[in-house]
Amino acid sequence: MKSIKFIFAGLLFGIIMSKSEAISWYRIQEMFRFQSFHMYGLMGTAVVLGSIAVFLIKKFKVSDYTGQPIIFKDKDKSFPRYIIGGTIFGLGWALTGACPGPMFVNLGFGYFGMLIVILGALLGTFIYGVVRNKLPH
């Protein structure tokens, strides 16, 4: 079945994020207070190894499993949307201790209060869709 591999990838993500405590509100506070290397080490390792992988994929023009070349899309060049959107995101991230991935992992872990956060995130996404034409991008 073609779908199962995506569930598997998500499953691995969920286990990793919870076992490394990256879904923890406390760990996020520790990060924003610069009192532990934990989250920086985690993100740093992911970014360094990921960068090497992306470099190699581009250099050797690696194809995906169907034989199609792996294409990297550049993000649109802009400043306001990234700095303003990013800041708004950060305000909520430190409040709930959860970014979109960990919200769902936490829900599975048994933190049912995360349903309120997920509901809020859906509402926030909807509000963005309604007002996006009026925002600087």
Next chain:
Amino acid sequence: MLDLLRQPWPWWTSGAAIAFIMVLLLYFGKYFGVSSNLRTICTIAGAGKRVEFFNFNWKAQRWNLLFVLGAVLGGVISSTWLKNDQPLQLSSATVEDLNAIGVSFDGNLNPAQLFGATAIGSVKGIAILLIGGVLVGFGSRYAGGCTSGHAISGLTNMQVPSLIAVIGFFIGGLATTYLILPHLF
């Protein structure tokens, strides 16, 4: 083996595993980015009939919803088969700082003061989580991605916009940590 897996995993194993997942999704012809699922769910709920932004073929995003389903199941496995009964090893400086603003450290992943039954049954508790969620949802779509899409997929592809977004994540996170949280509890 299972005992070893039940221990908290060191940060480098998880960092490496996240890079692996990103590459795995590239190999599957997709990309690592979780927050776009929020838009997809809005579309499935019918938002596309009223708002143009949600009028897109969500079925092309079905794989990503399955990824999220897997993430939920991963959380279930971590809290059952891979459960670890040791308290979280939080830095003592953070424990003290949080105590000073009225948040007690209970050794779990998330504080009962925010996610416990009493908190999610109170107006204030619901408001904090709901507003926090709105900010995350609005901000990630405005910035065009969240921690996975920008901090991982974007930074590993040397995208300057992603670096700007990550700087924004920190500006907002520091503002909440030092300006907002001290007044909430």
